Amino acid sequence: MDEPPPAPFAAIIRENSAIIEPVKPPPLPPGWTVWKAARGRGGRSRREGGPSSGEGSSSPAFGAVLFDVYGTLFCSAAGDPAGDPAGSPGKEAETPGGTRALDKLAASFAPGRTGTDLRAYFRRSVAGLLEELRLKTDYPELRVEEIWARFLEEEGAARGASTARRARELALRYELAVNPVFPMPGARGAIARLAESGLVLGIVSNAQFFTPLLFDAFFGGPPDELGFDPGLLFYSFEFGEAKPSPRLFAAAAGRLAAMGIPAERCLCLGNDMRNDVAAALGAGFAAALFAGDGRSLRLREEEGAPASARLRPSYIIDSLADLPLLCAPP
Numbered sequence: 001m002d003e004p005p006p007a008p009f010a011a012i013i014r015e016n017s018a019i020i021e022p023v024k025p026p027p028l029p030p031g032w033t034v035w036k037a038a039r040g041r042g043g044r045s046r047r048e049g050g051p052s053s054g055e056g057s058s059s060p061a062f063g064a065v066l067f068d069v070y071g072t073l074f075c076s077a078a079g080d081p082a083g084d085p086a087g088s089p090g091k092e093a094e095t096p097g098g099t100r101a102l103d104k105l106a107a108s109f110a111p112g113r114t115g116t117d118l119r120a121y122f123r124r125s126v127a128g129l130l131e132e133l134r135l136k137t138d139y140p141e142l143r144v145e146e147i148w149a150r151f152l153e154e155e156g157a158a159r160g161a162s163t164a165r166r167a168r169e170l171a172l173r174y175e176l177a178v179n180p181v182f183p184m185p186g187a188r189g190a191i192a193r194l195a196e197s198g199l200v201l202g203i204v205s206n207a208q209f210f211t212p213l214l215f216d217a218f219f220g221g222p223p224d225e226l227g228f229d230p231g232l233l234f235y236s237f238e239f240g241e242a243k244p245s246p247r248l249f250a251a252a253a254g255r256l257a258a259m260g261i262p263a264e265r266c267l268c269l270g271n272d273m274r275n276d277v278a279a280a281l282g283a284g285f286a287a288a289l290f291a292g293d294g295r296s297l298r299l300r301e302e303e304g305a306p307a308s309a310r311l312r313p314s315y316i317i318d319s320l321a322d323l324p325l326l327c328a329p330p
Contacts, residue, residue: 009172009210013217016101016173020075020182022293028316029299034291035315037325061329062286063261064200066232066252068270069211071296073187073320074218078179079295101177109170110155118174121151139245141236144171144208172210183218184292186320191219193324195227200261202232204252204268206242206275211235231255243272244279253283267314267327272298277313289313292320 028034070076102115110117125147133140149167152158159166194201203223205211212233215223224230234252236242253263263284270276271290275298280287291297317323 009169010213010216012169012172013176013213016176016180017182017217018180020077020180022075022184023295025291025294025297025318028291029301032312032316034318035322035326037322062199062265062267062327064202064256064266065194065323065327066202066204066266066268066285068272068276069203069205069207069214070181071271071293072269072290073184074181074214075184075293076179076181076296098177102174105170105173105177109152109166110157113155119178122147122174125150137241137245139241139243141206141240141242143237144175147171148174168209171208175208175210181214184320188219190320190323191226194327197324197328199327200232200256200259201228202234202252203228204234204243204248205236207235208237243275246279246283249279249283249285253285269323271296273300273313274298278311281311286314288315288317288326291316292318
C-alpha cells in the first residue's frame with residue numbers, strides 16, 4: 001500500500017501548536033527604562049521615555065526595522081532556543097507533552113527507539129558537530145536536518161529520494177516537541193502596521209529551515225508576503241554562522257546601504273543583549289531590547305561589567321504594540 005502524501009510543514013506546525021503566554025520579566029538594571037507610547041488628550045499618541053537613560057526624547061524616523069525571531073516575534077516554551085552560539089538547536093523545554101510526543105515520534109520514524117533515545121542522539125550529535133565547527137569559526141551553526149538524515153541512515157530507515165524530506169519532517173516534529181512556539185502578543189499587528197507605514201522590514205535571526213515556516217503557519221503567509229523584504233532575510237543556517245556573528249549584520253547593512261538606508265536609520269529588535277543589541281550596535285544600527293517575556297529576555301549580566309558600565313540598548317520595549325509608534329516620525 002502506498003504511503004499517504006506527506007502533510008505540508010506549515011500544517012504540521014499548526015496541528016502541533018498550543019497557546020504559549022509570555023511571563024513577567026525580571027527587573028531591569030537600574031537606570032534602564034522601558035519606552036512607552038502613552039495616550040494624551042483626544043486619544044492622540046505621545047512618547048514617554050527615550051533611550052535607556054529614561055529621559056524623554058522623541059524617537060527618530062527610522063527607515064527600516066530588522067527583527068529577531070525566537071523570543072521576540074514568537075514565544076518559546078524553551079525561552080530562547082537560539083540564545084547560544086549553536087543557534088536554534090539549544091535549550092529544550094522539559095514537558096510531559098514533549099516526552100510523549102518524542103516517544104510517538106520515535107515509534108513512527110525508528111521503531112524500537114524511544115523519545116529518550118532521540119533526545120540523547122540529538123544532543124550528542126550537536127555537541128560533536130559544534131566542536132568540529134569551532135575549529136573554523138567562533139560562531140558555529142549547523143543544519144538540524146543533516147543530523148536527522150544521518151540518524152535515519154544509521155537506523156536503516158533511509159528511503160532513497162524521500163530521505164531528505166523525511167529528515168526535515170523528523171527535524172521539524174522533534175523541534176515542535178522539545179520547543180513549542182506561539183506568536184508573541186501583538187506580533188502580527190506590529191508587522192502589518194510597520195509594513196503599511198512604508199518601513200522596510202527584515203529578519204536577522206538564529207534559525208533553521210523551519211523558522212520561516214512559522215510565519216506561514218501562524219500569520220497566513222511567508223515573510224515576503226507579510227511585508228518583509230525578500231532581500232533582507234538573514235538566517236544563521238544559511239550562513240553557517242550564528243549571531244552574534246558580525247557577518248549576518250554586515251550583510252544586512254550592505255543590503256540596506258544598497259537601498260539607500262544607512263545603518264543608523266535602521267532599528268534592530270531582539271531579546272538578547274549580546275546576540276541582538278551589542279551585535280547590532282557594533283554594526284552601526286540602532287538597537288531595541290525586547291523585554292516582554294521573562295523566559296527569553298537575556299540581559300547577559302553574568303558575562304561582563306555591571307549594568308552601569310555596559311553597553312546599553314538605544315531603546316527598551318516590553319510590548320510589540322508600541323513598536324510602530326516608536327518607529328513613527330516625531
